[in-house]
Amino acid sequence: MIDILISGGPVMIPLGLLSLVALAIIFERLWVLRRGNYVNDTTVTTLAQLLAQREYVPAQEFCRRHPGPFTELVTTLVENRLAPYDELREILEDTGRRQLKGLERGLPALATVVAGAPLLGLLGTVLGMIKIFTVVASTGTSVAEQLSSGIAVALITTATGLIIAIPALFVHAYLEGRAEAILSEIEAKLLDFMHLVRRPVTANSGEE
Numbered sequence: 001m002i003d004i005l006i007s008g009g010p011v012m013i014p015l016g017l018l019s020l021v022a023l024a025i026i027f028e029r030l031w032v033l034r035r036g037n038y039v040n041d042t043t044v045t046t047l048a049q050l051l052a053q054r055e056y057v058p059a060q061e062f063c064r065r066h067p068g069p070f071t072e073l074v075t076t077l078v079e080n081r082l083a084p085y086d087e088l089r090e091i092l093e094d095t096g097r098r099q100l101k102g103l104e105r106g107l108p109a110l111a112t113v114v115a116g117a118p119l120l121g122l123l124g125t126v127l128g129m130i131k132i133f134t135v136v137a138s139t140g141t142s143v144a145e146q147l148s149s150g151i152a153v154a155l156i157t158t159a160t161g162l163i164i165a166i167p168a169l170f171v172h173a174y175l176e177g178r179a180e181a182i183l184s185e186i187e188a189k190l191l192d193f194m195h196l197v198r199r200p201v202t203a204n205s206g207e208e
Helices: 002-007 012-032 041-052 056-065 069-079 085-099 107-137 143-198
Strands: none
Touching: 012 107, 012 143, 041 056, 041 069, 041 143, 056 069, 069 085, 069 143, 085 143, 107 143
8 A cells, every 4th residue: 555655656745744634624623513512501501591580690600600602602792781782783793703713713724625635636647647758758678667657646646636635525514514503503592592681671670
């Protein structure tokens, strides 16, 4: 196997680096993009109860004890609960973009690997074909060996580029979908919480 990879020529070096980058990003994102890292059921239930009872100070203290993107957004919601509705939504959207940008961290780089690996494979193919035509245009006792070497470069680099890009493409789509699912759930929970803090004050309740 190692001999086959070596036969691919110098283009195999950047292809190998791309494969390592892709693996690092994939494992890191699989570890980070877990629902529990962003939306914990216990946290959601506790905050929902506190906000329903208009216990805003305990809710803020709970968020401080459990830091994270979701609790940061809830803190922002509580602190700006008296703002006009449209302004409150804009504040939450701005805060959300800052807090949740980590969801897609690394995915642009993975997309670059998906696009770049086949191109490097194609470059190896071109270099292999150049080598083949150079041999054909010249004479020597090792023509057959040099031809096979050029063909090996052309085929191995192309196959390697595709082997890297195809799995990375599907994993990128999966990770992107997971990030969007987490973001959608956070937005839905925040909308529910917004309705809790914005509901009319009854005679038996009051602001803290």
